[in-house]
Amino acid sequence: MGTFTPLEKKPYSFVGPVVAAAGAVMGLFIGTANGSSFLGVVVGAVLAAALAYLFTELWRQEKPARWLILAAFLVAGFAMGGVSAAIVGGLFGWFLGWFIFWLAEGRYRGHLAPYLTPGQVLWHYTFRVICGSIFVFLITPIIVVMPLSFNAEDFFTFTPEMLRFDPEGYSLKHYRDFLTNTEWTSAVWNSVKIAPVATLISVSLGTLAAIGLSQSHVPFKRSIMAILISPMIVPLIISATGMYFFYSSIGIQGTYWGVVLAHAVLGIPFVIITVTATLVSFDRSLTRAAANMGADPVTTFFRVQMPLILPGVISGGLFAFITSFDEVVVVIFLGSAELQTLPWQMFTGLREQISPTILAAATILVSISILLLATVEMLRRRSEKLRGMTPG
16 A cells, blocks of 8 residues: 655645634533533634644744644643643643644645545544544543542542642542441452352353354254343343342342352353354364364363463453442342442442442442453453464
C-alpha cells in the first residue's frame, strides 16, 4: 500500500468548519458544567474557528501557536474553576492546537491509502469517533467512582476540596472501613469461599462439554450447545427464580453448595465458549498420533491436548470467576444471612444505608476485574501464538 505524503495546505473552508465542530463539542462540556450548554456550544465553535483562522491563515507557526493555545486554555481554565478546571482546559488546549495543524497540513491522510475518496476518509475517522464516544460513555462511570472512593467526607459527590486537589479533601478512611468492618470482611470472605469452588466446577464441566461438542460424531450439537449456554442468554432474574424453586425442592436453597452450584451454572457458558474457540484451530492429527503411539485417551488429553487449549481454559475460568465474584441476583434468591457475598453487601448498603465504603469496594472490584481481563488478553495472544495464528 502506498503512502500519501501531504504537501499542500488545506483550505480554511475545510479546516474551519471541522475545527468549529470540535470546539462545539468541547464547549458543550464546559457550558454544561457552568449551567449553559447552548452558550458553551456557540462560544466553543466560534473560538475554535477563530483560532483555526488565526493560526492557519494569518500566523502559520505551528510550535509557538500550539504552546500559545495550551497556555491560554490553562489560564482560562484556572480562572474559571481552579486547578481541576486548568487541567481540563490544558487538555482541551493541547488537543485543539494539535487538531488544527493536523487538519491544515493534511496529516490525517498520512497513513491512509492514497486512492481513498474523501467520503471514505470521512467514514474512516467517523467510525473511530463513534467507537471512542461509546468507549467514553461506558468507562466514565468507572472513572468517576475511583476518585470518589478517596473522599474525606461521607458524600457521593466531589467536594470543593477534592476539586481544588486539596490533600485534606482526600482520605483512605473508606478503605480502612472496608478492611476492618466485620460486615464487609465477612462478605469478602464469603465471596472468596464461593467463587474459586464455583470456578473449578465450571472449568471442569465446561471444558469436558466443549471437547465433547467439538467431536464430529456428536448428534444434535447445535441444540445441546444452545441449552448449555442458555444461562448466559436467559434473563438472570428468570434463572434465579427457577433455581430458587428447584433448589428449595431438593433442600439446598440457602446453603453454601446451593450458591456454589448456581454460580457454576452461570460460569459454564463462558468456559464452553472460550474453550470451543480454542478447539476450532486445534490440530486433531496430534491426538491421533498420540493414540498410534499407544497413549490412552486420558494421557492424550493431559499430555497433548490440554497444554494447547490451556490458555482458553484459563480464560474461561477467569470469566467464570468474575461472574461468580460479581454476581448478586442469584445469591439474593439462594443465599442466606450467613452467605452474604460482597456484591450482596454492596446492594444492601445502597438500599439501606448510603455509605461511601461501597465506592471503595467498587474500586477494588474494578481493579481486580481489570487485572483478570488483562490476564485474559495475555492468554489469548499466547494461545494464538501457540496455534500459529500470529507470528511469535
